[in-house]
Amino acid sequence: MYRRATSLSQPSGNGLTKPFKTPTLVQTVQRVLPVRKRKRVSYKENAPDSDSEEDNRKGKKKKKEDVAYIDPDADIVNVNRIYPAFKPKPFEVVAKKRFSIPEMRNAAGELIPVVMTGISLGIRPQAILIPRPLHDPMADHAIVLYDPTTDDRETDEERKEREAQDAKEKEEKDRAEALAKSGLQNPHKSLKALLGLDKDKKKTMEKVPVVIDPKLAKVLRPHQVEGVKFLYRCTTGMIVENQYGCIMADEMGLGKTLQCITLMWTLLKQSPRAGKPTIEKCIIACPASLVRNWGNELVKWLGSGAVGTLSIDGKDNKTELVGKVRRWVAASGRNVTLPIMIVSYETLRTLQAELANCSVGLLLCDEGHRLKNDESLTFQSLNSLQVKRRVILSGTPIQNDLTEYFSLLNFANPNYLGSKNDFRKNFENAIVRGRNADASADEHRASEQKLRDLSALVMKFIIRRTNDLLSKYLPIKYEHVVFCDLSPLQLSLYKHFVASPDIKKILRGTGSRPLVAINILKKLCNHPELLQLPEELMGCEGLLPEGFVGARAEGESRGYSARGRGAPSVHSEWSGKFMVLDRMLARLKSETNDKIVLISNYTQTLDKFEILCREKGYGFLRLDGTMNVPKRQKLVDRFNDPEGKEFIFLLSSKAGGCGINLIGANRLILFDPDWNPASDQQALARVWRDGQKKECFVYRFISTGTIEEKIFQRQASKQALSACVVDEKEDTERHFTAENLRQLFQFKEGVLCETHDTFKCKRCKNGRQFIKSPALLYGDASTWNHFTNAELKNNHDDLLRQEVGLPEVSFVFQYISH
Structure with a gap:
């Protein structure tokens, strides 16, 4: 250290210009290594290896394993022989051979069936398909139920997505506020957030028209077309928000069955979103005598095999019936092979427990005046189903009194008219009072006013045509x-x-057996x-x-x-x-x-x-x-x-x-x-x-x-x-x-x-x-x-x-x- 300091103080500076060397031994050890030889590579097609000509002269046959062997002493390596260049065959040669899926056989020699999965090979990007309606809305005699160019109202699916997105954003906001209050919030943003990739891209799905199947459109009469349009608007919530039920009250003979089949077929196959149905499952409840008739009507109008139906007509025992119903309930998505269940009111009551947790898209109640009593087991069983689209078919919606009429309306659209007591107080009492022959002029006017008020509310969900058509x-x-x-x-x-004497007692009001x-x-x-x-x-x-x-x-x-x-x-x-x-x-x-x-x-x-x-x-x-x-x-x-x-x-x-x-x-x-x-x-x-x-x-x-x-x-x-x-x-x-x-x-x-x-x-x-x-x-x-x-x-x-x-x-x- 003393010498170093002294040398630094010298002005000549020879020590600063000399390169620094690490301390070594006095005698250096020299190792003799062979000179590395770099082989020459030939890229010519027919260039010989260094020893190939000599081997050919000697007439030696090379083994296949020798092709991949490289002699370290050789001067030239022929790369093309080791790695030959690929040449595609001409298309004419390839196209002559017919393509077939390879066959697989089991140990017994039986052919194993091949199920096509539809999975695309490789990493081909997903094709972008232009949304198209199932049927051409511009065709001759096409009947359009939903037109996106004029019906700009938010669809039910869009509303659900919007509500789900709003709920998600609200949840994230609440979580961020909670973290901020607790002091655990990370002040630094992630790279994903900085780039704006943390937010879901909202894909604006282009809506398509909903068109009635041409095979049904050609048989519908004008009043039936009007009825189908009414049913579609009601069951898709286009009349009143969150109200999806209605009453088809046409008189007998006007084709209520055909109109409901058209609605059901349209909802099962189409929606404003291309390629997606509105509903997956439908239940048709009817009297026992009409179960088979409904099956026949489906075949008559849609064709044999067009739609799978589970008809519960009393032929199966209880064990088989419950098994079929449970499979029907468990099916969803592409597994739904029988989308329609046809069942009698009596059998439906016994299946209430099996159907309790099943989401049903549409419920059709044929001869729906059986639901006139809201305290009956039939009414309670059907009302307990998880279904919001409810259509009642009845040629005579009013049978005895307005209370029964209220029961039908309340089943189709629950709580739309309030409770039963509210209905009586607001409408029924005044209407019935004014209909009596001995009613005063004021009571009659009050009755007519209440009648107009009631009609203004309920006529949105009731369609009624008489036999005059x-x-x-x-x-x-x-x-x-x-x-x-x-x-x-x-x-x-x-x-x-x-x-x-018995009749005289009854006329005096004291008889006990009038019935x-x-x-x-x-x-x-x-x-x-x-x-x-x-x-x-x-x-x-x-x-x-x-x-x-x-x-x-x-x-x-x-x-x-x-x-x-x-x-x-x-x-x-x-x-x-x-x-x-x-x-x-x-x-x-x-x-x-x-x-x-x-x-x-x-x-x-x-x-x-x-x-x-x-x-x-x-x-x-x-x-x-x-x-x-x-x-x-x-x-x-x-x-x-x-x-x-x-x-x-x-x-x-x-x-x-x-x-x-x-x-x-x-x-x-x-x-x-x-x-x-x-x-x-x-x-x-x-x-x-x-x-x-x-x-x-x-x-x-x-x-x-x-x-x-x-x-x-x-x-x-x-x-x-x-x-x-x-x-x-x-x-x-x-x-x-x-x-x-x-x-x-x-x-x-x-x-x-x-x-x-x-x-x-x-x-x-x-x-x-x-x-x-x-x-x-x-x-x-x-x-x-x-x-x-x-x-x-x-x-x-x-x-x-x-x-x-x-x-x-x-x-x-x-x-x-x-």
């Missing part, structure tokens, strides 16, 4: 209400019963032998004729008729309605080739029809509640066959009054009325519907002056209520007070038509109609044509003209469709 497509329908006088036996028994008495009178109006006499009418022994048998035990009369031996005969002369029926059937059999449907509310009456047909040798078929569902459709198909020999179809109104298509017949007799006008209207619409080619004649038999007339009058009152709320007919008259409707057991003997007297008709004088009705309103018989017995000679119907001069038919109301 069918006049363009169907033949004329003549509907008659035929008032038949009681036979002498019926008259004596009826007068005896209404004068009995039993009503049922006795209704059966008596059909035929006295439907009653067990004299047990059910005490003291009538002296009125019964010789040979009177009375009602048999349940099933006994069917047993007699089935064996064909010892079957009792029908005494048509003991019933006024049976005498008219007997003459009509004889005329049809002898002079026409028409078929007829006979409908009754009592299977006992059907038993009498069956015995009458066997006596006369008439071919007939019978459908009632004892027949299982699979056999019902076969029976209907057999009757509708033009080559079928049976010209009479016996039908129970409860078992087959809903949805069954009997267009093979063009005549129908409803033998007895029901308290519910909807049941009668359903039954009357079995023949006059799509597919009918002949003029239709419909007859409703009513016993003159009896309880059946009171029932018919009450039906008129209910239909007037329906017309006010749903049809909005301003000229529906108010005929009956509440007091009139309680006078069921009063019997007026000798009148031609008590109902006509109640109308106080100004168009008739001295039993003859001298002023033609300005308009025939369906459901309001006061506007129909009125005929006494003598005036029936001017009636269009041959069967009614033959009743002129006979004592059974006293009066007739006539409605002509167009």
Whole structure:
């Protein structure tokens, strides 16, 4: 250190210019290494290796392994021989060979099927496809349900995405604020955040039109196109936000089934987003007798195999049924092979637990008036399903009162009208008060105002068209209400019963069995032998004729008729309605080739029809509640066959009054009325519907002056209520007070038509109609044509003209469709 310091202080500086050397040994060690030789490389195609010529001269054969060997002493290496250059074959050579997927076989030599996955090979980028609608909206006769150029409203899918994005941003913001308050927030931004890559890129999906399938568009009539557009707008929430239900309240025969199939098929296949459906699954709930009919309708309009359906028709046992339903519930996305479930209301109640956690896209409720009672098990079972799109199909939305009407609306769009008590307070009480015949002018005005307010709310979700539209497509329908006088036996028994002490107690309000008495009178109006006499009418022994048998035990009369031996005969002369029926059937059999449907509310009456047909040798078929569902459709198909020999179809109104298509017949007799006008209207619409080619004649038999007339009058009152709320007919008259409707057991003997007297008709004088009705309103018989017995000679119907001069038919109301 001393020397170093001294040298630095010298001004000459020789030590600073010398390079620094590390200390070494005195003697240096020298290692002798071979000189590295770099081989020359030849890139010529046929250049020889250094030793190749010598080897060739010696005639040595090289092994294949020697090709990859490089002699370290060689001067030249031929790279092309070790790594030959690739030359593609000409396209003409390659294209001659046919491409086929390689086959794989198992140990047994069997061919293993190859499943195409559709996975693209390599790293080819995903193709950018221009969004296209499923069907061309510019094609001829194309029906567009959604047009993105005019319908700029936010779709349901867009709203869901927006809400999800807003929720995500809010969550991130809340998390950042929480970290800032706790002092744990990182003040430095990540590179991803700085570059703006942390935010999701919002892809603006181009919306496409939704177009009805051309195979359905070509069969839809104008009113059905309007109906499908209404259904689509309601079920996609385009009418009122967050309200997805509606009521298809078209009258029978207008094609509600086809309209709903079109809606369902469109939602299953299309949406404003190209290639994506609106819904994945759909449930069709209907009466048990219509399960198979819905399956047939799907095949009829969409084609066989177009859509998979799970039809629960009662053929499977409980274990198989539950297994099928669980697989249906578990399926989602591309695994949904059976998107449509067709099930009866009764079976759906038993499957409530299995369907509880299943998300359903659409629920169709055929004959939806079964949901009129919101406390019933059926209503509660369907209401518990996870489905927001709910469509109710009902030709008669109002059946008894506005409370039932509210139940239907509340099922389709829950809480839209508030609670039941709110509905009663805001609408029902005022409307019903104003509809009474003895209502004051102020009550009537208040009722009309409430009616307009209610209509403004609910008509957004209800579409209602009457049978008047069918006049363009169907033949004329003549509907008659035929008032038949009681036979002498019926008259004596009826007068005896209404004068009995039991009826007097009921009229005083002290009787305890009014329903039993009503049922006795209704059966008596059909035929006295439907009653067990004299047990059910005490003291009538002296009125019964010789040979009177009375009602048999349940099933006994069917047993007699089935064996064909010892079957009792029908005494048509003991019933006024049976005498008219007997003459009509004889005329049809002898002079026409028409078929007829006979409908009754009592299977006992059907038993009498069956015995009458066997006596006369008439071919007939019978459908009632004892027949299982699979056999019902076969029976209907057999009757509708033009080559079928049976010209009479016996039908129970409860078992087959809903949805069954009997267009093979063009005549129908409803033998007895029901308290519910909807049941009668359903039954009357079995023949006059799509597919009918002949003029239709419909007859409703009513016993003159009896309880059946009171029932018919009450039906008129209910239909007037329906017309006010749903049809909005301003000229529906108010005929009956509440007091009139309680006078069921009063019997007026000798009148031609008590109902006509109640109308106080100004168009008739001295039993003859001298002023033609300005308009025939369906459901309001006061506007129909009125005929006494003598005036029936001017009636269009041959069967009614033959009743002129006979004592059974006293009066007739006539409605002509167009």
